[in-house]
Amino acid sequence: MRFPSIEWFAAVKAAADGRVDEFKTLGFCDATVRVVVQTSSGDEDFVLFFEDYGCRDVVVGDDTSAEDFTIAADLEVWRSMLESIREEGTPSLGLSLASLQLPGKLELRARSQEHEDLFFRYNQSFQEFFNSSRDVATEFAAPSQEGTSG
């Protein structure tokens, strides 16, 4: 499955759906998250609708999406996190969403601080969503198309 693509996000959502009991222990999570992957050929963005105990839907992002916040990073940053998840089940130190955000490798944008704070309030749920990618065979788009994992 190519990352980034809507098929990849749908596959991760399906994997996360299979862990619903684990997500329930994390508690409910209501947030609309725009994920931007910056590639050599431009930005690709996707919108993830988190609701209740999981991700309700994933769609390709467009201008009409009313996201609570956006997380944006270069493809290589996403790749580092996802490969690390693939190898260890969870991201290595420094490669979690929150760890990447502090030094600015992952940019967090929101229309207000209240919306931005949702990133912190539900962080474990978002991280577990991406951790579900360990069960999804992933290949990466340009600029590093030779690299694959899974």
Next chain:
Amino acid sequence: MRGNKGTCRATHSRTLEALRNDGRYRTATVSMVTDSTPLDGVRSRVVLQDEVTKKQLQYLEKSAKEAGWPMAEVEKFLPHYSPQQIKKAMRTLSLEEAQRLLGETIERNAAGYTEEQARYIDKLNRGQYDLRWLDDERPTWGVRASPSKRGLTLMDINRAYAGTPEDVAPHNSMGPRGAELEAGAPEMGYSLNHKYEVWADNVTELYEEAISRQWSATRDIPWDDLKPLPEDLERAQCEFCTFLTEIEMVASDFPAKWLWRVNQHFHEVKMFLCTQALDEARHLEVFRKRALVNGGGLLHATAKIEQGLTDIMFAPTFVQGSYMMHIVGEGLVLDIFRAGEFLAQNKVEQKIYRLCMQDEARHVSYGTKHMKHYLEEHPDRAEAEAQLHRAAEIGEETFASFLLNPYIVEPLAVLAGGGIKHIDRGMEAVKIVWKYAHEEYLKRCDAAGFDRRDRVKFLPEAPY
């Protein structure tokens, strides 16, 4: 409804019995100064002091004379109320009111039952039931709240009935919002009776979220995975955990201090503050555990840090303390926890900081929305803003004192740099924390409609 300053006595009646049976505590008293209504502390039937001294009796005689109460009436109250309680009753009630309100507890038969209780016992013994409750008003009869996908939430039941609190609590009792309250309920002494003083538009959702996202410092942290760290890193982590163990509980103590003063009409606020108190207890627990689990232990607690905590604890109003705690203090701690995940030396610490970060963000969210509601609904906006500016000036000084304290800054820098040799590199991360904390603090003020940008007391960039 604000009462006079007064003194109230309270403990549990069963404890009282134990205390009475123990000579050591025979004359023990418990008292605290608090905002109170006239009856607060008078109607409490718990008396820890069961011997009246000659001096107290003389004082009561003098007070009775001044109040115009016959001493014979005062003596009727004495077996049941403390001299202080009776004195307070003489100050705040007429004799007739006192007889009506306090007398019920005095007029008992030989078996210890009131007249009403004795009549009911007699009725039951004759096989008769009261059944008055079947004829009572039934304002909610037929109401059926519908559970949502995640279960039956407070939002679901609030949609069904009595979900919106009134601007001013209709009474000062524990009668549930929306229930029929019979006359004669005692005053509970609440001092926060206006919605704007405590409410936040997201407080109901935050309570549900808090309950839903609880975690256990015993069960959910993979303690067994923790490996020994180099001494400088272990020491830095333990110093940092000592600091966090020291400060976290203030965010339990502060809501607990104000909790009983919040009118139960706003039960969602009380419930949320309960979750916050538990969250912070867990934070103390997890950082204390981290300090003691890997060979380092608790290190140096600094007195200066606690100055900021006293500002919160002794804030004169709830909203001012809430501002200093939820907006300034927890906003900064949220940034520190977020940095904590970045600074973690292993996945155990990473998980600790991430889970604490979630809790802290919830508390900050309440504070932000509470501030917004307070400013929008306060009858005097200028006065409301003035109160918050006063709190901000103190709180912002505390902020600076935290990030200019070597016992906080340097352990952070050692952890961020990966060791004492790289402390300079680690200072870059501390500067990022300062910058984020400054920016986000002001953005939260913006979100609440509170302009601090021209007055803020700490710099946008770290002065080092």
